[in-house]
Amino acid sequence: MPPQHYQKIAQHLREAINSGRLNTGDELPSEAELCEQFGSSRGPVRQAMMLLRTEGMISTGRGRRSTVLARSDNNDFDSTISISAWLRYFGYTPGQRTLFLARKPADETTAGHLRITPGDHIVTLRRLRLADDRPFAIERSYFPVPVGRHILDADTDTTSIMETLAANDIVVDNLSRCLNAVVADEEQAELLDVRPGEPLMRIRMSASDQYGQIIFFADNLFLAENLTMSLNTVRGTPSSARLTPLD
Amino acid sequence: MPPQHYQKIAQHLREAINSGRLNTGDELPSEAELCEQFGSSRGPVRQAMMLLRTEGMISTGRGRRSTVLARSDNNDFDSTISISAWLRYFGYTPGQRTLFLARKPADETTAGHLRITPGDHIVTLRRLRLADDRPFAIERSYFPVPVGRHILDADTDTTSIMETLAANDIVVDNLSRCLNAVVADEEQAELLDVRPGEPLMRIRMSASDQYGQIIFFADNLFLAENLTMSLNTVRGTPSSARLTPLD
The missing domain is CATH 1.10.10.10 (Winged helix-like DNA-binding domain superfamily/Winged helix DNA-binding domain)
Known part of the structure; x- marks a missing residue:
């Protein structure tokens, strides 16, 4: 039209x-x-x-x-699904260090998020994300195999996952995010080069294509200093934003 | 129409x-x-x-x-602007204990949020919020005097502020929120009955009426355990949600 x-x-x-x-x-x-x-x-x-x-x-x-x-x-949708695009948008140079990349069976929780059967294979990627060479976030992404096989073929230290997927005609159309506040445990603090107990913003994301097929589930931890989610709500207008006291 | x-x-x-x-x-x-x-x-x-x-x-x-x-x-707009309505929506009994209520000159930051001149009088309200009698959030609200005078007249230990304002034909039409993750300092921890260092979700809110006039600015701290903000974004569709690395 x-x-x-x-x-x-x-x-x-x-x-x-x-x-x-x-x-x-x-x-x-x-x-x-x-x-x-x-x-x-x-x-x-x-x-x-x-x-x-x-x-x-x-x-x-x-x-x-x-x-x-x-x-x-x-x-600005691409910068909501790609940490690299998001950092570039705000003038930072994105970087990453792969901690873990494997194909393995899905546990029950991850299978639920990906709407597959527990035990089905998935691709798991864990990376330390950098902004201007400084640790910034821990990325933990889970892909169904038809998507994840493209990740296994990529150099995850130098490549943007979203660009790799886009090159294979896998395009995120819808992103659902859940934010909550947590503190860094010892392992997370060491990776992020902060003290244990530093506040982190945990952002879980579920991305699907235009047919509603899940492309990935991610459970990311961001250093909270200065990280702000802002949103606007208008009376009488549908809003997808929802604050819940229980998970 | x-x-x-x-x-x-x-x-x-x-x-x-x-x-x-x-x-x-x-x-x-x-x-x-x-x-x-x-x-x-x-x-x-x-x-x-x-x-x-x-x-x-x-x-x-x-x-x-x-x-x-x-x-x-x-x-569900009312439950986004009123902690009482929001808790009731999820089956909790809301409560509150007033810590501070006064009319006083606005500092520069608060004046900026309320779009008034620093030194102009405002009404400041600080309350401990309870869910089923357990401490849950620290509320810090700031009102321009034409709005706040209704708060000065109310019993802030028993009354919902939003209901008091609605009774005076002051109706919030638009709410802008900023979320970030922090940890409780000693004073906040004592009020909330947790240990210092517990994660908190800081939610700053700016509410305006249908003419764009500011009704209040609030800077609230919620116990983060299980508190989740979820939101949905669609490619090619305007979204007011924006994650920024800097304040």
Whole structure:
């Protein structure tokens, strides 16, 4: 489907916000001004505003100017699934040191995450991740064999896993993440070159393709200093973010 | 605007998923089946599927059945802004003990979060939060005076702040949250009845009304054991979730 008029208006406003031409707290032009700017009637302008409201980018109040709440990260999906892409996005040089790579039977928990039968073979990868040559995260990834066989063939010290998979037409379409706070045990602390007891952000990720097939499950530990997950929620709008007191 | 046909189809599917009639990994009916079920042409059915895909609830693959990825929490906004509502939602009895409540000038950081001038008066509330009578979180909330004066009048040991504000027609419409992992210092550990060094999830929240006016800023510390933030991201779809290596 070609984009409808309201989608073009929304995209224009999104770019104004993401580029910083409009900042958090700034007022948007009035409906009348937007109608004139886009040669549009009120309907599409209002639909565009509702869409941006749904995305958590703007507030909309009756009879008042809408204001900018937050930027979106529409084009940034690859940096949510690849630590390398994510570090590069923020100006760091990514690196990695492979600790463990093997094909072996899945235990019950991992099999559950990969939706396979316990005992089925999987590929397990454990790496120390570096940012500007400094230890930053411990990566523990698990792949079903049809995906993981490409990892076994790769040089995991020099290669981005996501790029290896993409070269084999395996493309992540959906990522589900669970975050919680833990502290480093002795082994983790030694790898990360910190003292035991340092706070870590544990991020478990489950990635699937556009058909809902699981591509990998990962259970990663990040040094928590300055690592922040930010998110925006709007009343009356579906949100996948969910804080639960129990695992 | 009354809901359009595609929105009704989307809502029907959302309810099927949220009620558990369709579970994660299940296939959705085919496009043809949905067209027949809703007496609809392909257009609205496809629009409904795109909407659910955008919400991270389903996968959509060309020529294959869509599968269920995750539930949504459309109707759960109040439990994201109120610790009391959130605990009740999960079957706990919420409680609180006020540690500090005062009207005083804002320091520079807090003024920035509330978008006021440093030195302007604010209302500061510090409470120990309980779940089934056990310490669970330290709440540190900051309100601009037009909002906070209602808090000064309330019994903060027995009252839900969000209910007090709602009774005064102050309604949160947008919530922005930042999560990171820290460890308890001695004072925090004593309040929470744990040992210093226990992992905590620090959640900073900024809440605004539908006009973008700030209602409160909070800097809360939760016992991290079992506290999990889960979220879902879909390629090509705007997401407000953003993991940053620097604060």
